[in-house]
Amino acid sequence: MTIVPVFAAETNNIPSATQQKQAVTGIVTDNKGEVIPGVNVMEKGTTNGVITDVNGHYTITVTNENAVLAFSFIGYVTKEVPVKRQKTLNISLAEEILNLEEVVVVGYGVQKKRDLTGAVTQVKATSLEKERPATVQDILRANVAGLNIGLDNSAKGGGSMEIRGKRSIKASNEPLLVVDGIIYYGSLDEINPNDIAQIDVLKDASSAAVYGAKSAAGVVLITTKKGSAEKPTVQFNASVGISTLAKKMDVYNPQEYLAWREDVQESIFEDHKPGEFSDPNNLPAGVTLEDWISYRPTTGNYTYDWLVRLGLFEPELDNYFAGRTFDWYDETYQKAFRQDYNVNISGKKDKVSYYWSLGYLNNEGIVIGDKYKSYRSRLKLDFDVTSWLSAGVNVQYSYRDQGAIPRSVNQIWANTPYSTPTDLDGNPMLYPTGIDNASSINSAYNDSFIDRSAIRNSFTGSMYAKIKLPFGISYQVNFSPRLLLYNYRNHRSSQHPVWKSFGGDAQRRSEMSYNWQVDNLIRWEHTFAQKHQVEVTLLQNAEENQSWQEIQTTQQFAPSDILGYHRMQAGTVPAISSNDTRNTGDALMGRLFYSFDKKYMLTASVRRDGYSAFGVSNPHATFPSVALGWVFSEEPFFKFPAMDFGKLRVSWGQNGNRDIGMYAALAEMKTDQYIYQTLNGNIDLSNSIYVSTMANKDLKWETTSSFNFGLDFGFLDSRISGNIDVYKMVTSDLLINRSLTETIGFGEVMANLGEVQNTGFELSLRTLNIDAKNFQWNTTFNFSLNRNKVNHLYGDYENVLDDNGNVIGRKEMDDIKNEWFIGKDISSIWTYNVIGVWQENEAEQAAEYGLRPGDMKIKDVDGNKIYDNNDKEFIGYKTPRFRWTLRNEFTLFKNWNLSFMLYSYWGHKAPYQRAKHFEAGTLTKTNYFKIPYWTAENPTNEYARLYSDDKNIGANFYRSLSFIRLDNISIGYTVPKSFLNKFKIEGMNIYGTIKNVGCWAPDWEYYDPEAYNADSPNTVSSTNRTYTLGVNVTF
Known part of the structure; x- marks a missing residue:
């Protein structure tokens, strides 16, 4: 009797004879109209299913007309569609923003996103193909919260990388590179960005700890493409572009230059006579030609005498009277042509996967003479030799020609409108303003030799x-x-x-x-x-x-x-x-x-x-880590339908930094020659060998201990998803050169001293804003901040005194020379505080400091009329306090795609060197950028007078470098397959991009704020805007 109900229950799942089977066919595409091979097509509630072929086509026979088909594929939102007697169902799948089954590369392996316990960010290079990133750094730039990419505007391109702030004072802060699971010691420009499938960035210690001593600054894992399709696939990509100077800082034209020189001379010679440096043909009111002549000896050619008074040299005088002027911008910058061609062949057949690529890159820089050429190739083979043995080979070759001789950008302002590259007879000139002014530059003349x-x-x-x-x-x-x-x-x-x-x-x-x-x-x-x-x-x-x-x-x-x-x-x-x-x-x-x-x-x-x-006492070090993850959204008690995924992560770990000199712990031997006098009085040379550095057998690893707390989330069927991370990192045993007393015989020795701390917050947010039939809109937003602090330095302490000179405590000493301070950010700006400019009615106060109206007014903190370290203050930071990026991507009518990306660095400062106008000196008869300057008639507090003075104390106007950049606009058109099939072409995309569209910096009026170089603040820095057109064809 117990058998009957069981049998009856089982027969309920058997289709009745009256149920009619039905064949359904169709094509599955993505929201851009591209076919998707390998999609699982399942009849819901059964084991009946098929997968789409290489053309996205499927045919399935369902049990009855009321069946529901489920279409699923990794990276796309599963879609369920009732059959309803339809014989043809063409399906479009939307990309899944939060794909928990997607594989992420971690150290020496892979994990699903769901299983991650560390702070890992993935960038799909294929999703950026239509923006045509020129370098690996371009793939990463502004796409990973907490990863900072430097700006390189040369023909080569690229830029430095830094994850979560500056962790080391002297050792490297560049992350470790890993390519296809192998630690990579090459340069990133050897890697063709077209070969990259995805990049995973390991930011916390637990993720990177498996790389131990090489991963204190984080890890960047690059995965290259491999063959996957059953039939051979050939892809060809060609792009050409033009780069121009993004921001031109105007210099004075010939007429403006002479007026500027008049102001320069009047500022230099404080006791000048009225109209002494004015044009004798246009003297100010109240000054006669006789007055003008009486000021200085003349030759009778008054225009010539005036130009000499202004400081022009002989070649400039000749050019003035010959009516010759020259724009040095035209001799320095160019419209640069860029070419990038790539082909790859890939596929998989009979247990062999293959991928081969060849790329040719030929770029000109916007500075004349700057050029870069490379050939890059990759061969990647994977074999399933038997059911238990597999093998593979991955070979990369690169040829790079970097023998460029770019023009000196400084020649723009080191010459004048009246200095020309050739003399009146057409002969090239080494010194365009004359042999008496060697500071002038004719870069093309030098380069020709x-x-x-x-x-x-x-x-x-x-x-x-x-x-x-x-x-x-x-x-x-x-x-x-x-x-x-x-x-x-x-x-x-x-x-x-x-x-x-x-x-x-x-x-x-x-x-x-x-x-x-x-x-x-x-x-x-x-x-x-x-x-x-x-x-x-x-x-x-x-x-x-x-x-x-x-x-x-x-x-x-x-x-x-x-x-x-x-x-x-x-x-x-x-x-x-x-x-x-x-x-x-x-x-x-x-x-x-x-x-x-x-x-x-x-x-x-x-x-x-x-x-x-490292020293013989510490050649080895051990680096542990532990991390926990909890998917709380899977708990029965979690009742928040809008949130479909939530995971908490917490991790702790240690990483090392070994990036120091190969022989930093050893005593190095050097050879040299010295002159000596023999007994018979002859002078001779002798070779010598000596110990040049002091050994430190106890030198050990620089270690970073990191704590990370994170939240991964998804809302509204993952239409809103993202990550939040909070971290604290402490780097101890810093590798620093310690100064030694002279009696030891060595100036310094590498030692382990000090401690630096970084704390920060990161947010990554991805949204699917609109997902309609003919319009999709995705947004990605990243935000990060990092706070740095020096906890300890050399361990040297000094007494703390009260106002009466009594010892009330002790504190660790700062490093004044390097401007490293206990409890302060490494990038803190400690300097004199310029609070304005001395005005005419403050002449007496200015004179107390040996200055005069038009000079910088510097805050006298202790009021003793002497500027020294006691008057310096902390006035800001050299590195940004906040960074954010915003990317928007649109798909229209399945064939058109549009994207744009903005990013911003905010809250940092730099010295605005040219606001001091030191370069407007009597010996540097140069041109000048058109920057305001103080005069009695223009009593600004933001700019000093021409040829101002600060008594060599090194004060500066500081301005904010904060900016927002519209970095990229890209538009592409995917040619319909119905048209391409006539030519046996699988796919074609035509695209255009504009790189570095514009930059808004409210307080920085000079060149591009991101191009500022703290090591060379007076150097002219150029950024380029690049227009690119290209086509990508798949056969």
Whole structure:
């Protein structure tokens, strides 16, 4: 009797004879109209299903006309559609903003987004293809909260990288690079951005700790493309562009220049007579020509005399009377042409996956003479040799020509409108304003006497074999060699009027570096009782890095230097030097990942590193980490329907920094020559060898301990998703050069001293604003802030005194020389506070400081009329206090796409050097940028007088560098497949982009604020705006 109901229950799932089966067919595309192969098409409530083919096509027979089909694919929102007697169902799937099943690359493995316990951000390079990023840095720029990318406007492009602030004072703050699972010691410009599939950035210690001593500054993991489609796919991309100067700082035209020189001279010579420097043909009221003549001796040619009074040199005088002027912008900048061509072939067949690419890049910079050319190729093969053995090879080659000789941008203001590159007879001039003014520059003249070549060839490879063992265990071995060849050649001709004094010179420099790494990896993955997921990773690593450098130089070629560096033996003053280096490293690492019921996650790791650069007492160091994750949205008690995903993360870990000199802990030996007198009175040279640096056998690793708390969230079916992270990082045992007393015999020694702290907040927000049939709109917003603080320095203490000189305590001493202060940000600005400009009615007060009206008014903190360190104050920061980015992407009518991106750095300052007008001196008869200046008639408080004075104390006007940049506008058109099928073309996209559209900086009137260089604040910095057109074709 118990059998009957069970049988009846089972038969309820069997279709009745009256139910009619029905065939349904269709094509699945994305919201841009592109077909999606591999989509799962399932009849809901059954095991009946198919997948779409390479053309996105499917055919499925459903059990009845009331069936519901579910369409699902990784990276897209699952869609359920009732059949309703329809025989054709063409489906469009929307991209899923928060794809929890998507794979993220972590150290020595991958994880699903759902399982992540660390602070990891992923950037899909394919999603940015229509913006045509020119470099790897362009893929990352403004797309990762907490990752700062420097600006490089040269033809090469690129820029520095920094994750979550400055962690080290002296060692490197650049993140570790990992390409396809292998630590990468090459340059990013060797990697073709077209080869990149995705980039994952590890920001917290627990994520990066598996790389131990190399990951204190974070890790950037680059994954390149590989073959996946069953049939061969050929892609060709071509783009051309024009770059122009984004912001031109106007200089004075010829007439304005003469008026400016008049003001310069009047400011220099305080006791000048009325109209003394005025045009004798246009004297001010009350001044006669006789008065003017009486001021200074004249030649009878009064215009000539006036120009001499203004400080013009002989060539400028000749040009003035000949009516010749020159715009030095035209001799410095150009409209630069850029070309980028790439082809790749990929596919997968018979257990072999292949990807091959070749790229050619030829860029001109906006500065004349700046150019960069490269060839880059990659071959990636993966083989399933047997059911238990797989192997692969990944080889990258790059050729880079960096022998450019760009014009000196400073020649724009180092010359005047009346100084020309040639004299009246057309002969080129070395000094356009005359031989008496060597500060003037004719860069083109110098460059014409230089022959230079700089070629880099690099080969980077990796080979692996993976064996599947019983019980879910696998073993993999990786071997990764790298070879870099660099050849630099330079010749300065003896035909140059200055270089002929030493007969010309030449240099040949050859460098070769070779390194290899071996990774032995054991992995074990197993799931118990469908809820307990365990992954164990074990690593043994060894590496060796070697380099060889040879330099030949020579001068005084005889009989001629016409062959330059091609015939070094013709030089009669040769010199040869060489330098070889070698270092080694090793590591052991273990990592455990545990997940229970896909809700509770634990990741723990420990890595022990060894490196030959450290002292014999501390060659090894151990770096642990632990992280927890909780998907609280899966808990039964969680009742918030609008929030479909929520996960809390907390992590702690330690990372090391080994990026110091190879022999920083050792006593280095050097050779030299010295002159001595023999007993018989002869002067001779003797070779010597000596110890140049002091050893420190106790030198150890710089260590960063990091705590991170994070929240991952998704709302409204993940139409709103994002991450919030709060962190605190403390870097201790800083690697710093410690000064020594003279009696020791060495000036300094590398030591472990001090502690730096970084705390910060990061927000990443992604939204699907509109998802209609013919219009989609996505937004991505990132925000980050970082606060830095020096906790300790050298451990030297001093007494704290009260007003009566009594000792009331002790405090650690600051480093005044380097401007590092306990409790302050490394980037704090400690300087004199310029509070305005001395005005005419303040002449007596200004005179008390040896200054006069028009000079900077500097705050006298202690009121003793003497400016010293006691008058310096903290007035701001050199690095931004906040950073944010905003990207919007639109798809219209499935074929058109439009995107734009803004980003902002806010809250930092820099010295506005030219507001002092020091350069307007009597000896530098230069042109000048049109910047306001103080006069009695223009009593500004923001700009000093021309040729102002601060008694050499180094005061400056400081201005905010805060800016908002519209960085990129991109538009593309995807040609319909119905049209392309006639030509057997799989896909085609035509696009156009504008890079660096505009920049708004409310308080910075000079050049681009992001291009400001703190190490060279007076250097003219140029940024370019690039217009690009391109086409991407798939066969």
